[in-house]
Amino acid sequence: MSGIKLRCSKDAYFDLTGPIIEVIVGDEKHVTFGVHENVICAASQFFKKAMSGDWSESKSRSVRLANEEPEVFHLYMQWLYRDTLPVRNDSPGLEGNAEYLQLAKAYVLGDLLQDGNFKDAVLDAMIERTTSKLSDGKMWFPVGPVIRHIYDNTMKSSEARRLLVDMYTQTGRSDWLRNWACPEDLPKEFLYDLAIAVLDKRSQPEIPAGSPDPCAYHQHKAHKSICYRSRLAQKPH
Ligand SMILES: [Zn+2]
Numbered sequence: 001m002s003g004i005k006l007r008c009s010k011d012a013y014f015d016l017t018g019p020i021i022e023v024i025v026g027d028e029k030h031v032t033f034g035v036h037e038n039v040i041c042a043a044s045q046f047f048k049k050a051m052s053g054d055w056s057e058s059k060s061r062s063v064r065l066a067n068e069e070p071e072v073f074h075l076y077m078q079w080l081y082r083d084t085l086p087v088r089n090d091s092p093g094l095e096g097n098a099e100y101l102q103l104a105k106a107y108v109l110g111d112l113l114q115d116g117n118f119k120d121a122v123l124d125a126m127i128e129r130t131t132s133k134l135s136d137g138k139m140w141f142p143v144g145p146v147i148r149h150i151y152d153n154t155m156k157s158s159e160a161r162r163l164l165v166d167m168y169t170q171t172g173r174s175d176w177l178r179n180w181a182c183p184e185d186l187p188k189e190f191l192y193d194l195a196i197a198v199l200d201k202r203s204q205p206e207i208p209a210g211s212p213d214p215c216a217y218h219q220h221k222a223h224k225s226i227c228y229r230s231r232l233a234q235k236p237h
Helices: 037-043 045-050 056-060 070-082 093-113 116-130 145-153 159-170 174-178 188-202
Strands: 020-025 031-036 062-065
Touching: 020 037, 020 070, 031 037, 031 070, 037 045, 037 070, 045 093, 056 062, 070 093, 070 116, 093 116, 093 145, 116 159, 145 159, 145 188, 159 188
Parallel strands: 020 062
Antiparallel strands: 020 031
16 A cells, blocks of 8 residues: 545645744653644644633643654644655554554544544545555454544544444444454444444445445535535645
8 A cells, every 4th residue: 555645725835934833742752743833723723722812832832732642643743734644554454453543543633633624534544444455455444442442532423433333334244343353342332323323224225336425424514615625626736
């Protein structure tokens, strides 16, 4: 796999003027990132709030994200500056599942940072991975720990939860649960959502195959004009 590369246009050009702020990510083994305040505040409501008003972060020009992982924040930085999500592991099985887990953590980070475009792009990367054949010539879907991480860290209304339930309802096989997840990985809420979706599917007519809506899991809902994909062509290359 050459890597998943998604492009979006937050603006025609980055505003690279103004100060650099410091983002300290992680606890004991923390890593310090420098990021243009204008760039990150244009993308993240969390940073916009932190850098305005009387917050102490605003005065020190420094934000601490002690509970986040530097590797996952690095993914976010790649997205901010390069419009890419570098997903390169094409191993099957649990090794490849680690990359789904990384994307799940990135989604949860996007929730914290309140960056809807990033969350949409992360789910697109997950979907793209499910449709790519890995090194064993098969397509692999997220299992066990990915489900646990999403369900432990997102709200009931999360699009990431809906995506996982839809993947299992439409494509899943029982061995995904039997062989690739232990009971502790499977939150009751997920099993409840899955049971409802499977029972609902039984009473619905078969949906004819066709191109799925690329915005089906995006946070912008009906407002497709603000989708990061719709502005793709506006950015100079
Ligand atoms: Zn969209």
